[in-house]
Amino acid sequence: MAQPKKAASIWDVARLAGVSHQTVSRVVNGSPRVAAATRDKVLDAIAELGYRPNRLARSLAGGAVESVTVLAADTSLYGPEAALRGIEKAARSLDWSVQISVLDPADTHSDADIIARLPRAGEPTIIMAHDEPGMRAKQVLLDTQPQAMVAIGPYTAEELAASPWLVGMDDGKAAAEATKYLLDLGHETVHHLAIPTSTGTFGGGKAHRAEGWSRTLREAGREVPDPVPSGWTFAEAFKAVQPLVADPSVTAILCGNDHLALATLRAAHLAGRSVPGDLSIVGFDNTPFTAYTTPALTTVNQDFESVGRGAFELLRHRIDGSNPRPKPSWPEPELIVRETSGPPRPRS
Amino acid sequence: MAQPKKAASIWDVARLAGVSHQTVSRVVNGSPRVAAATRDKVLDAIAELGYRPNRLARSLAGGAVESVTVLAADTSLYGPEAALRGIEKAARSLDWSVQISVLDPADTHSDADIIARLPRAGEPTIIMAHDEPGMRAKQVLLDTQPQAMVAIGPYTAEELAASPWLVGMDDGKAAAEATKYLLDLGHETVHHLAIPTSTGTFGGGKAHRAEGWSRTLREAGREVPDPVPSGWTFAEAFKAVQPLVADPSVTAILCGNDHLALATLRAAHLAGRSVPGDLSIVGFDNTPFTAYTTPALTTVNQDFESVGRGAFELLRHRIDGSNPRPKPSWPEPELIVRETSGPPRPRS
DNA sequence: ATAACTCGAGTGATCGTTAACATCACTCGG
DNA sequence: CCGAGTGATGTTAACGATCACTCGAGTTAT
Structure with a gap:
């Protein structure tokens, strides 16, 4: 069996390129203060070693938060699935990673169980709160880290406008x-x-x-x-x-x-x-x-995808107040008349 | 706006409990060599601070690998969705976290794009290789980290038996x-x-x-x-x-x-x-x-869920050779006759 | 000619956690 | 009564990356 040789780290690249690890970091993160010649050397070393930055270490080191965790019980329903797609797209376009954790409806999760799903305290989280496990998770998160959570669910327009952590449709x-x-x-x-x-x-x-x-x-x-x-x-x-x-x-x-x-x-x-x-x-x-x-x-x-997008935007706002608070909005429902509806048969 | 006060770390707990951070680590990880009294003190401190261990830091420190990333293009199809459920369940029961990354079929991902989906080099990965983006991802991963990947897809029994990184159904x-x-x-x-x-x-x-x-x-x-x-x-x-x-x-x-x-x-x-x-x-x-x-x-x-479970087991084996290699198996397809099939009308 | 500024790159601290090793107080056998 | 063993802790050093500094050399301004 091939020895699973350890992955190259930023130091290995630095050594090979003959620069400091910090310079490598700068190249990787596209900092402007690096000479073109140096950049090329580093790039070559990266290619040769097949180096790829370790996201875990990155966010540990206090780099910007760049991941969302979605908590959902049943993603086989069309609504949650479409909302998830909306979240994915919005997150992807900003280079955030999306983690999905499926809550088992049969299982009775303890509060600690639910929290243990998150990779770290304060992990930004979106909850599909349309069913029992989702509501439960919502409550737990609301108690532990309300700043970094947003819930998606069915609500009235008033509820949606009133709650700063709620997104949904009417x-x-x-x-x-x-x-x-x-x-x-x-x-x-x-x-x-x-x-x-x-x-x-x-x-x-x-x-x-x-x-x-x-x-x-x-x-x-x-x-x-x-x-x-x-x-x-x-x-x-x-x-x-x-x-x-x-x-x-x-x-x-x-x-x-x-x-x-x-x-x-x-x-x-x-x-x-x-x-x-x-x-x-x-x-x-x-x-x-x-x-x-x-x-x-x-x-x-129902435009679930746009709801998902909205949830992600709201979450970003709540984590980092500098992002503009997206104004609460919900897609207009639209009746689609096909073939299963019609006037009743006249009484005989 | 409430100050998002930083989450408690292992050090905060240690200080409050009056022990070293390592002792806290031992308590959290269930090491036997901790006195009952000390353990209680630590547990109290954990409860008081609402401490939760940071998974990212944990795996950074060389702790056991405990997450899988699933790469899939279309999870709205029943097959992939069910397989995903199988993976989720199997992973969950071992306390692994599951990250799902959706490949956009429209988007043409560069190889680097695909790799960038993984939180770290060597991240264990399962690929839904039933369509074009999936096959593409499979190839990329096979080139970069063959030890830590498994692909799910439709194959013949021979192909499944021959390939050490393939799971699927016939x-x-x-x-x-x-x-x-x-x-x-x-x-x-x-x-x-x-x-x-x-x-x-x-x-x-x-x-x-x-x-x-x-x-x-x-x-x-x-x-x-x-x-x-x-x-x-x-x-x-x-x-x-x-x-x-x-x-x-x-x-x-x-x-x-x-x-x-x-x-x-x-x-x-x-x-x-x-x-x-x-x-x-x-x-x-x-x-x-x-x-x-x-x-x-x-x-x-088709029993997709069991395929998903099988993929996870195979992945565990490949990461850590000490787990027994699950013997290649694929669920037997079963014809379910309902109402859309019958003998042809006799020729007139 | 010298102070001030800019640019490129290096040093060290930090994040939260675990692994490996060191220490210390006991208990036990001879 | 002393050395060995053992059980419970503490100490130090990674892990892989970023960030806030620092520093030297070359440029510009006075």
């Missing part, structure tokens, strides 16, 4: 919009298949999508049916939605996300109800597959 | 199995909508799924139609598959992954062809949504 408004659309179509009322709230059990924590939906119904003077709680998976949603699709009086269902909507579509099909003839289904998030189901899902688009 | 065999299934159903031949190969353009690099498919057809003495190249996105697949669904002589399509299969299903529906009556469609990967489409997709299950 889920309530998006839900209201979708609900209004269904009512305008002529549906008597709209049922709701709800994603779990941040506290894990439905009804406990905040549920902005459900709130926007119920508020709209109330304002329109309609009956507000009990929301149906579902888990995050297809299987859970499929099971939870059964009573809804079996009930012929239900003509419209607003689903908490597109996964639930797909499961609802499937359940409706198996129950022999035609969509959108007998039943209108509206999803949430505009997950890529929604445009290609049959029938294609009507859904609400 | 895509060719899986494709062969699916193709054989369709032939046994009575289809004259099977068409193939192919994912991009590792070199980006179809036909250039290796395409194990396509190879397994064509080999099976040849062995059965059937005509081998030209495979139809597609991109990774739904939109590209939808466009690419048009000629296939428009051709009534096509009765079976094996798709390179489930995304392509969903797009094909949609295209077939819009072209007025019934599935599986007129056309059988088989996907690849058993992405979660496939069980909930209408009709539900027949597909080939």
